[in-house]
Amino acid sequence: MRVTLFDYGAGNLHSLAKALATAPGVEVRVQEDPIRALDTDVLVLPGVGAFGAAAARLAPGREQMRRAVEAGLPCLGICLGMQLMFDTSDEGGGQGLGLFRGRVTKLRSRRVPHIGWNSVEEDTALKSAKLSSVYYAHSFVCRAEEPGVVVGWTTHEEDRFPAAVRRGKVLGVQFHPEKSSAAGVRFVQSFLEEVRT
Numbered sequence: 001m002r003v004t005l006f007d008y009g010a011g012n013l014h015s016l017a018k019a020l021a022t023a024p025g026v027e028v029r030v031q032e033d034p035i036r037a038l039d040t041d042v043l044v045l046p047g048v049g050a051f052g053a054a055a056a057r058l059a060p061g062r063e064q065m066r067r068a069v070e071a072g073l074p075c076l077g078i079c080l081g082m083q084l085m086f087d088t089s090d091e092g093g094g095q096g097l098g099l100f101r102g103r104v105t106k107l108r109s110r111r112v113p114h115i116g117w118n119s120v121e122e123d124t125a126l127k128s129a130k131l132s133s134v135y136y137a138h139s140f141v142c143r144a145e146e147p148g149v150v151v152g153w154t155t156h157e158e159d160r161f162p163a164a165v166r167r168g169k170v171l172g173v174q175f176h177p178e179k180s181s182a183a184g185v186r187f188v189q190s191f192l193e194e195v196r197t
Helices: 014-021 051-070 181-196
Strands: 002-006 027-031 042-045 075-078 102-106 114-119 133-138 140-144 150-156 159-167 170-173
Touching: 002 014, 014 027, 014 181, 042 051, 114 150, 133 181, 140 159
Parallel strands: 002 027, 002 042, 042 075, 075 170
Antiparallel strands: 102 140, 114 133, 150 159, 159 170
């Protein structure tokens, strides 16, 4: 199974690539070209960087990527990658993929960014990997307009926001599974196993 990390040039992808590679029979590659990134079995949008810069890197292949994912290409979005699955962001200009309706806004809390371990409430993201405590590092969150797509919630101070969204083989998580110890790695493995079938 080929798993491709789309690199928007923002950060170290090593820990995420390593977590993905722990799944049996997985070959991980990194691709900077959004169209060439679609020549894969699973597309992963990683979680480091700013929305505006990432959207600019995505722009030349945005429509092709959106169509490929809507046509059935499995896709995992992590932190910023989840935010890129939405329409727009207050963090910067440019368009997301529009796979989920809604806008990305700044956390409504005194302490920003939200960094560290926190819970996942009402987690139904994956049948085979339930998460209780995971690692977050973000200042912006997704405000989903379709309540049915939210498959996990998190609360930071008074702000309750989606920890995970899912539709079919498209899964976005606000937390970093690759930094969430053994449970996070199992979560990644479980997603790959589910979409393999």
